[in-house]
Amino acid sequence: MLEGLRKAFRSLAEELKTRALSEREVERYVEDFKLSLIANDVAVEVAEKLGEELAEKLKALRLRRLGEPGAEILAKISEILDSVLREGSLEDLLRRIEEKRRSGEPFVILFVGPNGSGKTTTVAKLASLLKRRGYPSLIAASDTFRAGAIEQLRKLGEEAGVRVVGQRYGADPAAVAMDAVLSAKANRIPVVLIDTAGRTEIDRNLLEEMRKIKRVVNPDAVIYVGDALAGNAAVEQAKSFDEYVGVDYVILAKLDADARGGSAISISYQTGKPILLVGTGQRLEDLKPFTKELIRSAIISGG
Ligand SMILES: Nc1nc2c(ncn2[C@@H]2O[C@H](COP(=O)(O)OP(=O)(O)O)[C@@H](O)[C@H]2O)c(=O)[nH]1
Numbered sequence: 300m301l302e303g304l305r306k307a308f309r310s311l312a313e314e315l316k317t318r319a320l321s322e323r324e325v326e327r328y329v330e331d332f333k334l335s336l337i338a339n340d341v342a343v344e345v346a347e348k349l350g351e352e353l354a355e356k357l358k359a360l361r362l363r364r365l366g367e368p369g370a371e372i373l374a375k376i377s378e379i380l381d382s383v384l385r386e387g388s389l390e391d392l393l394r395r396i397e398e399k400r401r402s403g404e405p406f407v408i409l410f411v412g413p414n415g416s417g418k419t420t421t422v423a424k425l426a427s428l429l430k431r432r433g434y435p436s437l438i439a440a441s442d443t444f445r446a447g448a449i450e451q452l453r454k455l456g457e458e459a460g461v462r463v464v465g466q467r468y469g470a471d472p473a474a475v476a477m478d479a480v481l482s483a484k485a486n487r488i489p490v491v492l493i494d495t496a497g498r499t500e501i502d503r504n505l506l507e508e509m510r511k512i513k514r515v516v517n518p519d520a521v522i523y524v525g526d527a528l529a530g531n532a533a534v535e536q537a538k539s540f541d542e543y544v545g546v547d548y549v550i551l552a553k554l555d556a557d558a559r560g561g562s563a564i565s566i567s568y569q570t571g572k573p574i575l576l577v578g579t580g581q582r583l584e585d586l587k588p589f590t591k592e593l594i595r596s597a598i599i600s601g602g
């Protein structure tokens with residue numbers, strides 16, 4: 300995964316290590332670097348910022364020849380990546396869930412995102428992860444819109460060993476969510492995960508529907524599930540959901556299939572929201588904590 304970004308960073312480091320650079324050359328390298336970032340799904344604004352930071356750092360280095368294997372450049376690139384990526388802490392989330400459990404209330408997480416981004420799969424993966432960490436959960440089938448959505452969720456819930464609360468298609472998603480919350484409370488189940496519908500185009504209706512669910516159940520956290528393959532579209536969608544509904548964390552699905560790699564950087568930087576977890580495959584266990592190191596090592600050391 301992330302081969303595109305890796306190549307962009309590598310070829311920059313290769314070219315720079317060979318000799319001392321004039322100011323004009325630094326500018327040219329920075330321009331090429333920005334273009335290769337943009338070609339790999341890094342949003343223009345973010346590429347500009349990374350380019351500026353790189354130019355600053357290179358100017359300081361430019362008068363001397365850099366040693367093999369461009370280690371200094373890679374260290375600088377690594378610093379730049381650190382400044383734009385935001386990590387969400389799974390351990391913090393677990394602590395919050397534990398606090399809520401002590402108070403006898405379920406911790407409610409609302410999942411939002413466009414159609415096909417990976418919400419339903421991610422809900423099941425997170426339910427499975429939480430179960431392994433000692434927190435049983437209940438899943439609300441609040442996608443009552445897409446044909447097959449409830450069956451898909453029931454099947455995944457069964458696989459994960461987690462109960463799914465659902466009604467019929469066309470039922471009010473907020474009512475389904477509320478049902479699940481009340482049931483969790485009555486049965487002392489510490490977490491409720493609410494799966495919701497997406498649309499291909501993020502329209503006003505969908506955002507209003509999410510807003511209504513939020514108003515009715517008052518979730519402890521809202522998670523936007525983005526598709527790493529969607530590139531800049533995923534960033535724009537994340538911004539709409541954040542403006543309309545409010546988002547606390549991002550989970551980036553399908554990172555395993557992402558050959559370019561810019562989505563994590565753009566989403567993190569442009570929404571300012573921490574990335575909590577990443578999806579790394581289609582199985583229930585393919586959900587990993589997001590760390591800066593994950594991106595850094597994939598890009599810089601080819602891991
Ligand atoms: N390779 C890969 N596929 C994923 C990942 N997460 C979800 N998918 C697939 O993406 C497709 C859409 O996922 P789904 O959860 O139904 O998306 P939703 O419409 O947002 O609920 C399904 O075929 C999933 O198996 C992931 O992390 N990696």
Ligand SMILES: [Mg+2]
Pocket residue numbers: 418419420442448494495496
């Ligand atoms: Mg779904």
